[in-house]
Amino acid sequence: EPEVTQTPSHQVTQMGQEVILRCVPISNHLYFYWYRQILGQKVEFLVSFYNNEISEKSEIFDDQFSVERPDGSNFTLKIRSTKLEDSAMYFCASSGPRVQPQHFGDGTRLSIL
């Protein structure tokens, strides 16, 4: 069964550094999402992406965050200047053209030192 893949599984970065989290959604899906989960807390929506543009974003998704679909297969989340509070598990998800469940990747654990 096709799946969403995320790399790396764990990223350790110094505060202030840029980080790029990568996702390969399921190939025929059209909607893409990033969520994050701070340790011990609930999953929170960051951003959704459709037709090569952001369709919605949350208050968390400030100017330090950006998303891209550079080549038609990868979907990336960039954090420009990381802060300690960016430490979390980041999940990518994708869904198909109709009302279908979202498929999640296994997540990237981001640790900011």
Added chain:
Amino acid sequence: KNEVEQSPQNLTAQEGEFITINCSYSVGISALHWLQQHPGGGIVSLFMLSSGKKKHGRLIATINIQEKHSSLHITASHPRDSAVYICADPMNYGGSQGNLIFGKGTKLSVKP
């Protein structure tokens, strides 16, 4: 503002017991999601439902749109069912699926 509340927060059961997890949401929805988060962190979609009832193996999900309430049931629970079960409600239903608002999850532990 859409709120998603789950109960209980933690649940311990003996193998074979019937499990019920409840979810209430505050805003009318297009489809409610039930997801399972494994101890390693991965999230799997279990159900998406907008009315009535859905069944998959030993899992049953029901929803009452008028009462804005959904339940997830597990029959004949097994230790491998131990996980966090999360209810999620789309923030809206525009042209997309709806970005999900997650509940805090119910941590289920099934003892042999």
